Amino acid sequence: MEMAIWLVLFVIMVAFEAATLQLVSIWFAIGCLGGFFAALFGASVQVQIVLFLVISFLLLIAVKPLVGKYLKPKLTKTNAESLVGRRAKVTSLIDNVNGYGTVVVNGMEWTAVSADDAQVLEPETMVVIREIKGVKLIVEKED
Template identity: 45%
Template sequence: MYAIFWLGAFGVLLLIEILTLGLTTIWFAVGALAAFLLTLVHASLAIQMIVFFIVSLVMLIFTRPIMTKYLNKKTTKTNAESLVGRRARVLIPVNNPVNNLKSEGQVMVNGMEWTARSTKDEVTFQKDEMVHIVGISGVKLIVEKENKEDNNL
């Protein structure tokens, strides 16, 4: 009876993992598989449950960082995230003393206007200056002085 339970749990957890692809239940699926194997040698329910929790925890702690490191390399930045690292042209001076309190600095990147702030309050950028996007805070682009190597507008 326990063998059917653990095998069913393994199948459900594996199905959830396949549907989500988020590395959320694979660790517990491996734990359920280990518990299932113990039912084949007639281990007690207590031993099965302990092994399930230990194997799941060990898999989670030791393999998750490795798996996420390799799987996250293949993700492509989308939407606003894709702007980080690009160049932008200043439309309205950024961090100009008049605009700074109102956060009215604007830049254009990919044909779209964005509100922008400098990484440092004392650094200002004037109209038509080129800047480098280093981050996003809410709906504002965070910009800094352009490096000479940046060529991807």
């Protein structure tokens, strides 16, 4: 009778894992197999439950971080995100007070503002892109 219960719990856990893909219930499904084999060999219900809990929690604690690390998708920066840290050339005066300025990077013109509000950057000045806010590059003069 216990073997059937363990198999039913196993199927439920696998179905739940298939529905969520969170790598949580799969460890409990494997724990159910431990309980099933303990029941198969005639172990008491207490031993089955302890085996289920020990296997499940050991796998959850030890293996889940490793599996998550290898299954985590590699995030690729978008074109805009890849600009941070790159050099650009000022094409029109960057003046934060008056709210204008442009730079060219990778052959594309971007609206830009200075990271230092008081600093005005002249055309032909080389700058470094520090961050992106919306569609504006935040730049500072290259050292």
